[in-house]
Amino acid sequence: MASAASPGLVDFLTRTRGRGRLHWTDWLAYGYLLLGVVSMFGPVVWVVLCSFKSEAQLMEFPPSALPYGQVTVTVAGHPEPLPLFRVRLPDGSVAEMAQLRRIGIQAQMVDPAAPERVIRVDVAAREPVRALSLATENYTTLFERFHFFRYLWNSVFITVTATLVMLLVNSMAAYALAKYDFRGRDLVFVLTIATLLIPPTVVLVPVFLVVSELGLLNSPWGVIWPGAATPTGVFLLRQYMLTLPDELIDAARMDNASEWKIYWRIVLPLAAPALAVLAIFAVMWRWNDFLLPLIVLSRSEQFTLQLALNSFKGEMHTQWGNLLAMTVLTLLPITLVFGFLQRYITSGIATTGIK
Amino acid sequence: MSRLAPLQRLADLVDRPMVALQRRIGQNRFAWVFLLPNLVIFGVFTYLPIALNFVYATTGGLAVLPTERPFVGFENFASLLDCRDYLDPSTCSKDLFWRALFNTGRFVLLQVGFMILFSLITALVLDREIKGRGFFRGVFFYPVLLSPVVVALIWKWILQREGVLNAWIVAFGGEPILWLMDAGWSFFWVVFVSIWAHMGFYTLILLAGLQAIPKDVYEAAEMDAASPWRKLTRITLPLLMPTMLVVVVLALIKGVQTFDEIYVLTGGGPGSATMLIVQYIYETGFAAQPRLYGLAAAASLLLAGLLMVLTLLQLWANRKSYRG
Numbered sequence: 001m002a003s004a005a006s007p008g009l010v011d012f013l014t015r016t017r018g019r020g021r022l023h024w025t026d027w028l029a030y031g032y033l034l035l036g037v038v039s040m041f042g043p044v045v046w047v048v049l050c051s052f053k054s055e056a057q058l059m060e061f062p063p064s065a066l067p068y069g070q071v072t073v074t075v076a077g078h079p080e081p082l083p084l085f086r087v088r089l090p091d092g093s094v095a096e097m098a099q100l101r102r103i104g105i106q107a108q109m110v111d112p113a114a115p116e117r118v119i120r121v122d123v124a125a126r127e128p129v130r131a132l133s134l135a136t137e138n139y140t141t142l143f144e145r146f147h148f149f150r151y152l153w154n155s156v157f158i159t160v161t162a163t164l165v166m167l168l169v170n171s172m173a174a175y176a177l178a179k180y181d182f183r184g185r186d187l188v189f190v191l192t193i194a195t196l197l198i199p200p201t202v203v204l205v206p207v208f209l210v211v212s213e214l215g216l217l218n219s220p221w222g223v224i225w226p227g228a229a230t231p232t233g234v235f236l237l238r239q240y241m242l243t244l245p246d247e248l249i250d251a252a253r254m255d256n257a258s259e260w261k262i263y264w265r266i267v268l269p270l271a272a273p274a275l276a277v278l279a280i281f282a283v284m285w286r287w288n289d290f291l292l293p294l295i296v297l298s299r300s301e302q303f304t305l306q307l308a309l310n311s312f313k314g315e316m317h318t319q320w321g322n323l324l325a326m327t328v329l330t331l332l333p334i335t336l337v338f339g340f341l342q343r344y345i346t347s348g349i350a351t352t353g354i355k
Numbered sequence: 356m357s358r359l360a361p362l363q364r365l366a367d368l369v370d371r372p373m374v375a376l377q378r379r380i381g382q383n384r385f386a387w388v389f390l391l392p393n394l395v396i397f398g399v400f401t402y403l404p405i406a407l408n409f410v411y412a413t414t415g416g417l418a419v420l421p422t423e424r425p426f427v428g429f430e431n432f433a434s435l436l437d438c439r440d441y442l443d444p445s446t447c448s449k450d451l452f453w454r455a456l457f458n459t460g461r462f463v464l465l466q467v468g469f470m471i472l473f474s475l476i477t478a479l480v481l482d483r484e485i486k487g488r489g490f491f492r493g494v495f496f497y498p499v500l501l502s503p504v505v506v507a508l509i510w511k512w513i514l515q516r517e518g519v520l521n522a523w524i525v526a527f528g529g530e531p532i533l534w535l536m537d538a539g540w541s542f543f544w545v546v547f548v549s550i551w552a553h554m555g556f557y558t559l560i561l562l563a564g565l566q567a568i569p570k571d572v573y574e575a576a577e578m579d580a581a582s583p584w585r586k587l588t589r590i591t592l593p594l595l596m597p598t599m600l601v602v603v604v605l606a607l608i609k610g611v612q613t614f615d616e617i618y619v620l621t622g623g624g625p626g627s628a629t630m631l632i633v634q635y636i637y638e639t640g641f642a643a644q645p646r647l648y649g650l651a652a653a654a655s656l657l658l659a660g661l662l663m664v665l666t667l668l669q670l671w672a673n674r675k676s677y678r679g
């Protein structure tokens with residue numbers, strides 16, 4: 001496998017614009033793209049790295065690039081592991097010693113090899129021995145101190161339910177608009193597409209009223225229903241269903257299949273590619289949704305991850321550690337979706353122009 | 356199919372009443388059954404709110420229910436538009452509204468201008484015969500998928516007083532800067548972060564536009580020994596113009612509605628230096644006490660008017676790009 005692939009790979013890596021070597025504009029292009037990689041991924045990578053730093057290390061200035069932790073050793077006669085320091089001894093030599101305790105500016109140190117002899121040194125004469133280590137406490141305390149799983153569940157519930165409802169509602173409407181011939185069809189289509197002109201931010205106040213009158217304030221359904229019908233979804237699915245052959249539907253009708261059965265058993269499975277594209281978008285829209293949840297969900301037990309992150313940015317002034325961990329966990333699902341479906345998403349957007 | 360079996364059975368359960376319904380209303384009118392849920396949701400959550408928006412904008416008081424609100428005519432609009440000098444927000448009775456309006460204008464001009472410029476450069480680079488084009492295309496697109504809250508928190512962490520940016524400044528012998536406490540700098544970063552988060556989307560569309568330019572035009576130009584610069588300015592850019600127009604108007608429409616990332620990054624601050632129009636509506640109608648729904652609705656109708664103009668511009672641009 002590897003040997004079969006390697007000529008192709010070498011060819012791929014050394015391919016140029018046909019002149020045999022890289023033109024200076026090629027170097028410029030690759031330089032620009034490299035800069036792009038650093039500036040697009042850099043900030044995210046930095047946050048991920050920092051989320052694995054201990055609270056004490058997060059306070060350091062200037063910050064170190066990688067997460068470090070102090071090395072500890074187990075010394076005979078002491079049940080707890082002791083922190084290791086590099087100590088400059090009075091005679092000028094340097095030794096690695098474990099610290100027993102610290103009293104004021106004095107620290108009691110022992111040599112791990114000879115634990116009986118306790119040496120007192122000035123705290124200024126020692127510095128911690130550090131090694132690369134991932135502090136996971138930002139993540140573990142997130143689960144203990146905050147209702148992380150509740151927010152996660154709220155987000156997952158809203159995202160999954162809203163996506164399913166949206167796919168069902170939009171595909172039904174799209175089928176009617178694509179394959180039926182009835183009076184008023186064009187009017188319905190225009191009314192549907194016209195809602196593209198009305199961005200959700202403009203009708204914020206009355207939507208709040210409608211949601212509250214329906215008794216849906218502080219309920220996930222108050223976020224799910226207002227976004228369940230989308231002009232983009234109806235349009236995308238209708239365009240796809242127009243390409244399905246009418247003969248298929250006619251044949252099913254000959255066999256006495258009901259309209260509902262035709263939609264469910266024939267049209268939906270055939271529209272699966274378009275449904276998949278729309279599902280990816282719907283998941284991204286809903287997972288990242290902010291303004292509507294912000295006005296509908298005001299009780300913290302109903303918060304989605306986005307709302308929780310927003311509310312904690314004020315409360316957790318000193319707890320950047322937890323906030324960073326939560327940020328990483330929130331961007332993780334989208335990053336995974338992106339990693340696996342990058343090709344579909346980018347080509348889907350390039351052809352449909354939706355976001 | 357077998358994994359979908361429970362779903363299938365569920366739908367088959369619905370089938371019997373659906374068949375009965377179909378017998379009553381006929382095959383062709385069954386289309387309305389398919390349309391119904393969609394129409395009801397649009398009606399209740401889009402068209403009804405549009406009508407209600409006018410009701411709110413022309414009534415006053417603090418009540419939520421429209422029936423309990425006294426009619427005030429155009430008072431809300433009048434107070435929003437009441438200014439002695441329209442170029443100086445501090446002379447307006449709702450000075451915050453005007454500050455938000457001015458900020459939005461400044462933000463949109465800077466953000467759209469620089470974002471389209473960077474998107475165009477990136478698209479041009481990606482249009483070359485680049486190794487791993489798919490990968491690089493994905494790189495620029497990645498931030499588009501991140502939620503605005505996550506984007507804002509990532510940059511808040513970088514820009515904070517003891518953040519990595521200040522660490523670099525100190526390492527090069529400078530003084531740390533309070534990026535988000537200074538009006539000028541925080542406006543700069545709001546524009547920067549918003550470009551960072553959205554440029555990948557516009558890059559993709561411009562790239563699709565570039566790849567739609569027929570190759571034989573370039574071949575003809577090469578026959579005539581045209582310089583690369585000449586090919587860019589005489590072929591690529593003119594032929595890209597229609598796509599460009601669509602992208603600019605789309606970016607304008609999105610830019611005017613920017614809220615989430617700025618709200619989390621700066622909260623509109625310091626003071627009201629980075630407060631945009633949507634945040635003004637949110638603050639007036641929901642965050643501030645008392646909640647002035649009427650004023651917020653009037654402001655959102657003014658915003659709707661602005662967006663309507665931009666959308667008409669887009670439809671016009673779209674038609675132009677179809678004609679080529």
